[in-house]
């Protein structure tokens with residue numbers, strides 16, 4: 152049982168017709184590069200969101216979840232009136248599944264009267280607000296379930312785009328495509344090297360286990376939201392920088408162009424641009440290093456990425472810096488904050504024998520700084536969204 156099946160059985164009639172799931176993700180490297188048409192290297196993790204689905208005859212969609220005691224139910228024909236401006240009586244968690252249903256119908260030009268009503272029960276073990284894409288996991292699982300049930304025939308890339316539309320337009324977070332693509336395309340023991348302009352994806356072997364390494368997540372517990380504040384401001388700075396450079400996106404600016412960029416823009420915009428440009432290069436360098444020398448060779452790239460986010464993009468927080476420093480001092484191969492920033496989690500690549508030491512060191516450093524204790528666990532690169540039963 153997945154939790155979703157039990158929730159379904161206790162809230163709807165009978166057993167579900169099927170169960171689908173989608174994972175959260177960790178981004179190994181390539182932060183804030185996705186909406187700049189650049190490169191990212193995320194992998195799906197073992198923590199997943201499960202959706203149990205049953206059909207119903209009345210053309211309505213009803214969602215229940217482990218996030219909230221109350222069910223939310225609307226007619227499929229009413230979805231068009233709910234979004235993009237979310238009606239205030241729809242609780243935030245429900246905008247993810249209902250937003251996916253809305254975006255899926257719209258993307259495929261499907262008349263809501265032509266598809267069956269559904270009951271959805273959603274259960275997730277992806278930590279919320281940790282920067283591990285709990286939202287993309289909900290979107291991916293619901294998109295896969297409805298795509299199959301409604302026989303819409305969308306492929307995984309199209310389903311990732313539906314998830315992003317829900318996130319951008321129904322939830323209102325101006326995010327890129329990375330999280331949904333990672334959740335859809337993930338593979339065991341591998342990362343997804345994604346070109347966010349062409350959406351071309353390649354599978355890159357990580358080989359953590361063979362190299363005797365583990366990936367430790369240090370969740371600071373500092374909550375963030377990308378629907379408000381800093382994330383959108385960073386995105387606006389990047390767009391300003393691209394306009395000043397006369398290119399469609401910062402993807403089109405190279406490291407060699409940076410001296411010219413520095414002449415043309417104010418210091419803050421330049422530092423935002425420098426993060427994106429150097430981070431894109433670090434993703435390419437990481438892919439080369441993984442292919443040629445294996446995962447023990449990427450530590451310096453992870454650290455350089457963190458320093459760039461801390462100093463140039465300014466999206467780190469004291470807890471994330473403390474986690475990275477403590478992990479490195481305890482012998483990690485490399486470490487950086489992961490995800491959108493302003494809170495969430497850091498990752499550390501650690502030799503198997505040092506995992507306990509790194510976790511103890513991070514816990515001690517947090518205590519010494521007066522921060523609340525972090526939540527720590529290891530993650531395993533895992534498969535993407537799909538039908539479970």
Ligand code: GLA
Nearest residue numbers: 182183326327328329490491
């Ligand atoms: C969040 C967004 C992604 C990406 C990252 C930063 O996770 O959802 O699209 O921009 O932040 O790399």
